[in-house]
Amino acid sequence: MLRWLIGGGREPQGLAEKSPLQTIGEEQTQNPYTELLVLKAHHDIVRFLVQLDDYRFASAGDDGIVVVWNAQTGEKLLELNGHTQKITAIITFPSLESCEEKNQLILTASADRTVIVWDGDTTRQVQRISCFQSTVKCLTVLQRLDVWLSGGNDLCVWNRKLDLLCKTSHLSDTGKKHQGISALVEIPKNCVVAAVGKELIIFRLVAPTEGSLEWDILEVKRLLDHQDNILSLINVNDLSFVTGSHVGELIIWDALDWTMQAYERNFWDPSPQLDTQQEIKLCQKSNDISIHHFTCDEENVFAAVGRGLYVYSLQMKRVIACQKTAHDSNVLHVARLPNRQLISCSEDGSVRIWELREKQQLAAEPVPTGFFNMWGFGRVSKQASQPVKKQQENATSCSLELIGDLIGHSSSVEMFLYFEDHGLVTCSADHLIILWKNGERESGLRSLRLFQKLEENGDLYLAV
Numbered sequence: 001m002l003r004w005l006i007g008g009g010r011e012p013q014g015l016a017e018k019s020p021l022q023t024i025g026e027e028q029t030q031n032p033y034t035e036l037l038v039l040k041a042h043h044d045i046v047r048f049l050v051q052l053d054d055y056r057f058a059s060a061g062d063d064g065i066v067v068v069w070n071a072q073t074g075e076k077l078l079e080l081n082g083h084t085q086k087i088t089a090i091i092t093f094p095s096l097e098s099c100e101e102k103n104q105l106i107l108t109a110s111a112d113r114t115v116i117v118w119d120g121d122t123t124r125q126v127q128r129i130s131c132f133q134s135t136v137k138c139l140t141v142l143q144r145l146d147v148w149l150s151g152g153n154d155l156c157v158w159n160r161k162l163d164l165l166c167k168t169s170h171l172s173d174t175g176k177k178h179q180g181i182s183a184l185v186e187i188p189k190n191c192v193v194a195a196v197g198k199e200l201i202i203f204r205l206v207a208p209t210e211g212s213l214e215w216d217i218l219e220v221k222r223l224l225d226h227q228d229n230i231l232s233l234i235n236v237n238d239l240s241f242v243t244g245s246h247v248g249e250l251i252i253w254d255a256l257d258w259t260m261q262a263y264e265r266n267f268w269d270p271s272p273q274l275d276t277q278q279e280i281k282l283c284q285k286s287n288d289i290s291i292h293h294f295t296c297d298e299e300n301v302f303a304a305v306g307r308g309l310y311v312y313s314l315q316m317k318r319v320i321a322c323q324k325t326a327h328d329s330n331v332l333h334v335a336r337l338p339n340r341q342l343i344s345c346s347e348d349g350s351v352r353i354w355e356l357r358e359k360q361q362l363a364a365e366p367v368p369t370g371f372f373n374m375w376g377f378g379r380v381s382k383q384a385s386q387p388v389k390k391q392q393e394n395a396t397s398c399s400l401e402l403i404g405d406l407i408g409h410s411s412s413v414e415m416f417l418y419f420e421d422h423g424l425v426t427c428s429a430d431h432l433i434i435l436w437k438n439g440e441r442e443s444g445l446r447s448l449r450l451f452q453k454l455e456e457n458g459d460l461y462l463a464v
Contacts, residue, residue, distance in 0.1 A: 021325050022402045031353060031404030033424060034439030037074040038408070038432055041067045046427035048090045049417045050106075052120060057417055057425060058106060059433055062086035066108055068123060071422040074435045078123045085111035089139045092120065093148055093160070105160075107148065109136035115150060117162060127162050140184040140192070145207060151181030151194060155203060157217055165215035168203070183233040185241055187255040191220070193241060195230040199223065200243065202258055221258055225251060232303075234294045236314065242301055244291025250303060250312065262317045267291075267305045295335050302342055304331035309344055309400055311356060321356060321398035333415040342400065343424070345413035351426055351436075353404030359397060408434045 044062035051057050052068065056077065060066045064083035069076055093105040104120035115136055117126040134153040141148045147165065150156045156167040179197040186192050190205045200223040206216040232244035236252065240261060243251050252262040267289045288306040295302045300320070301312040307330060311321040327346035334344045342354040411429035418424055424436040 021328060022323065024402050024405050028404050030355070031406075032438040032440065033353075033404065033406055033436040035437040035442055036406075036408055037435040037437065039069060039074050039076070039435060040432060041065070041076055041079065042431045042433075044086070044431060045414070045429040046431060046433060047414045048087065049415055049425055049427050049433075050090050050092060051417055051419070052092060052104070052106070054419075055422065057419075058090065059427055060087040060090045060108060061414075061427070064110060064112075066090070066106070066118070069425075069433070071419050071425065071435070080106075080108075080116075080118055080123055080125070082116045082125055082128065083108065083110040083112055083114065087111075088135055088137050091139045091141060091148075093117075093141050094143070096143075096146055107139050109139055109150065111135050115139070129158075129162065131164070132156075134180060137180060137182055138184050140186065142186050142192070142205070145190070145205065147205075149184060149192065151184045153180045155181060155184075155192075155194060155217065157205060157215060166217045168217055168219065182230065185233055185235050187235070187241060188238065189256070193233065193253075193258075195233045195243065198226040198229050198245065200226075200230065200233075200253075223253070223258060225260060225263075232291050232294045234296065236296050236301060237298070240314075242294055242296070244294060244303060244305075246290045248289030248291060248305060250291060250301070252301075252314070252317075264312060264319065267308070267310065290330070292330060293333050297336055302334050302336060304334045304344060306330060307346070309334060309342065309354065311342075311398060311400065321400050323354070323400045323402075326352065326354070326400070329412075332413065335416065335418060337418060338420075341403070343416065343418070345416055345426060347412040349407075349409045349411055349413060349428070349430075351406040351409075351413055351416065351424075352402060353406070354400045355403050357399050357401055359399055406436055408436075 042059065042061055042063050042065060046059050046061040048060045049057055055071050056068060057071055058066055058068050064085055064087060066080035067076060068078040087108050087110050089109040091107050093107055095103045105126065106118040106120050107115060109115045113130065113132045113135055115129045118124065119126050132152060136150045136152045138151040139148065146160055148158050150158065154168050157165045159165055181194045181196055183195040184192055190207065192203050194201045194203065201219055202221040204218050204220050206218065208215060226243065226245045226249055228246040230243050230245050233241065235241045240255050241253050243253065248265060248267040250264040251260055254261050291303055291305050293304040299314060301314065303310045303312060307327050308322060308324040309326040309331060310319050313320045326344055327348050327350060329347035331344050331346050334342065337343055340356045342356060343351065345351045409426065409428040409430050409432060413426050413428045416424055416426040423438055426434050426436065
């Protein structure tokens with residue numbers, strides 16, 4: 001469907017032709033993205049995309065440049081130059097709703113050990129902060145407190161005026177040096193959770209009071225349940241957050257008391273011939289089960305695990321759907337679209353659209369008891385599997401069906417943005433950004449503009 005636009009389909013990579021990769025024909029009837037615009041401005045890997053408003057987005061990457069684009073037309077609006085090395089994080093800092101003057105800031109961190117604050121409207125450089133002793137790897141905004149945080153080898157708290165309010169001492173997980181913070185999210189009670197190596201550290205922010213005019217940040221707890229480095233950390237809702245590790249551990253946490261709500265580890269289907277944990281470990285590469293990214297809705301957590309996609313039900317506390325080989329290479333980013341659809345991008349250069357469909361599990365179909373067992377590993381005995389099978393005979397499970405395959409990039413697709421009215425934006429290691437458009441919608445808009453132009457010139461009435 002789209003392949004003719006860019007000169008051919010995706011070539012198999014390595015032994016990919018032997019993998020059970022789901023494919024789709026040229027006639028992708030459920031795929032709306034039939035037109036594309038290729039945007040060129042960067043000179044190195046484009047790693048980040050951030051939405052600025054309903055029609056603008058910014059891109060950033062290893063060339064140290066930030067580019068602002070029009071999401072409808074693909075027009076390059078502005079180029080922001082200030083960093084001397086690759087950009088490591090980018091976020092927006094909206095103004096408070098109570099503030100009359102709406103002034104959105106753009107914050108960018110770089111390997112040059114600086115953070116630059118830009119005016120989101122004029123895009124002028126407001127200030128350059130260069131007091132960091134290490135690279136800032138993540139940025140987050142606490143909108144309610146009107147502050148923002150930078151995470152690297154220490155955690156710093158800043159206000160909108162760019163005053164440093166407080167900071168922690170050097171951070172690393174137990175027994176490791178120079179690990180630093182790799183991810184940050186806000187949780188209730190003026191707290192944040194930071195991923196440092198394989199540990200989670202809970203910090204509490206203490207705002208000024210009548211008794212004390214100064215801010216403070218206190219370490220209140222360390223969670224040591226992960227066995228390897230934490231790669232993914234997001235909020236599920238106001239009451240819980242989820243983490244994923246390099247060795248495929250998915251943990252749901254209570255955001256109020258910081259206890260573990262659920263644990264999932266078995267992100268593969270052990271072969272019947274392999275009866276021991278050691279044999280299963282030997283047949284798996286750790287990279288095949290690394291959890292690179294999460295997204296979620298009210299019911300499910302969607303996880304990018306190795307080359308696969310997994311749907312984990314928060315209510316049932318188990319995986320309800322999966323595509324173990326969704327792509328030829330590691331899945332780097334996943335997001336939920338309307339109408340029970342999911343989109344994923346990969347190191348293999350592809351972007352794929354999936355639909356989550358319910359299916360009735362047949363009573364005669366054996367339940368894979370060795371697959372995704374909660375709190376367990378490997379196969380269980382035949383006797384132990386009977387109650388599970390009986391319980392799930394009439395249960396509804398789901399499947400992920402491929403409905404779209406967007407082939408346009410020639411290298412790893414790092415992430416994407418979804419605009420309800422303007423389409424899909426992807427960025428890649430090929431230095432390009434592609435704006436994927438709903439062909440039917442764009443055709444209708446072109447026809448509408450043509451009629452409007454004819455009406456303005458009076459040609460429409462002459463034609464009638």
